[in-house]
Amino acid sequence: MSNLVEIRDLHIKARTDANRVVEIIQGVDIDIAEGEIVALIGESGSGKTTIALSVMGYQRDGCFVSEGEVRLDGHDVYAMGERERQALRGTEVSYVPQSAAAAFNPSQTIMSQVIEVSNIHGLMSPDEARAKAVELFRALTLPDPDNIGARYPHQVSGGQLQRLSAAMALIGNPRLVIFDEPTTALDVTTQIEVLRAFKSVMTQSRMAGIYVSHDLAVVAQIADRIVVLKDGEIQETGRTQQILESPTHDYTKALVAAVAPVPHTEDRAAMSAAQPVLEADGLVAGYGRLQAHGMPAVVALKDVSLELWPGRNLGVIGESGSGKSTLARCLAGLLPQVSGSVRFAGEQLAPEVKQRTKEQLRQMQIVFQLADTALNPRRPVEAILGRPLTFYHGLRGKARQNRVYELLDMVHLPRHLRSRLPGELSGGQKQRINLARALAANPSVILCDEITSALDTVVAAAILDLLKELQQALDLSYVFISHDLSTVEAICDDVMVMLNGETVERMPAAQMRHGATHEYSRLLISSVPQLDTGWLDGLEDDPALRELAQR
Structure with missing residues (x-):
């Protein structure tokens, strides 16, 4: 079997804020055969995405290839002119981004963007491209595949948008597809169908793939081989089964061990407090204009209630579109509820954030799911973190700078990143800045919307x-x-399960895997990928999950 991709002694350097040049990829060698899927695994900043993008002849601002070769189908990508490289992108090699929200133009319909590659390269007629797009929508288990292309990006859920970005990458029949954390933002049930669709399309078309991920359980389902990276160097390479079952490098062993975090030990004594710190009662909320009956056009929350006690943590789980993020927006005052109430420490909060006091805002902070859209791309990290320090605490000058340093330390980021723009950070680094900004207020409650997803x-x-x-x-x-x-x-003491805007079950987190009684709760739990290469294929034998796929 011949190699489609050959990376030889690849060195990539970057210019730092202090105008120093540092080597971020250090002598990497990787081969990818035709039809083979190779996973690049490692922590944030290990060089996974940098290496993957190099196969497209693309480097982030300030980065450059200083040594080595990258060959795609025998052609040296960096010996080509930029026009030749552009001709490869979308036809020979395509890219599925980590954040679909940042990849789509909000002012154009989904269909016009999915078929754009075909139009640019003249691959087929517009009618043929639209027909193929609909086929991909159906293969990727998107709802209403015949009509979803007429919508705009903001009119679909995050999980749906991520699958649409895959359709955009696949429509040109590329020989190599680069998947950059494509299931990071997906709920577990959607993830199953997306992984199955990816695997089916790649197998049938004999496409090769580079799968960038931090999730070994996901990689186990789709990759033939795994390359483990740390600090721009390869630590270990092997067949997927070998890496998962008998890793040899200490770092690989740490990655495997981190797949299953230690379960939280709950403290029921925390409930001895006089009252919950946060309560919601009968929340009804949605989107669009209010109808004649007083309800919004789209009802996203239907009579949802919750209690959060001081020192305890509440988990809210459910698939994409279940109302989880809408609930967080209501609690934070970003989306006023139609009816129901929110109370903080017994005090009723105004529905809209602009009607709440500065102290109420300080006490309850929210960390958004998509750091790409949550952080101002034109402001450096120091300004992003400094703004809440000044707004809530009046810190300025040296005191503010010192507190920024402390916040960076708290989220395990080096202090020199304070002068970087969000676009100069990795996905994981941006998410940690997102968290640090919430911590800057010194809140009592933090609403975490997929805080570790990236x-x-x-x-x-x-x-x-x-x-x-x-x-x-x-x-x-x-x-x-x-x-x-x-x-x-x-990390959670209690869990509430949501489906179609309603709470279907509540339980202690410790009882979640074995004590769930609602059918949907059990389906969610059984949908969590396992560190087993045969797990995804084995789901075909599970009638409950087949039924889930057909809902």
């Missing part, structure tokens, strides 16, 4: 440990909205 397993485990330490030191309480059940188990 982090590799080792860093995510470290962040969870940090949050536990902060909780003990600062008496924090967390609401964890997540599709990662291991994360919920690792």
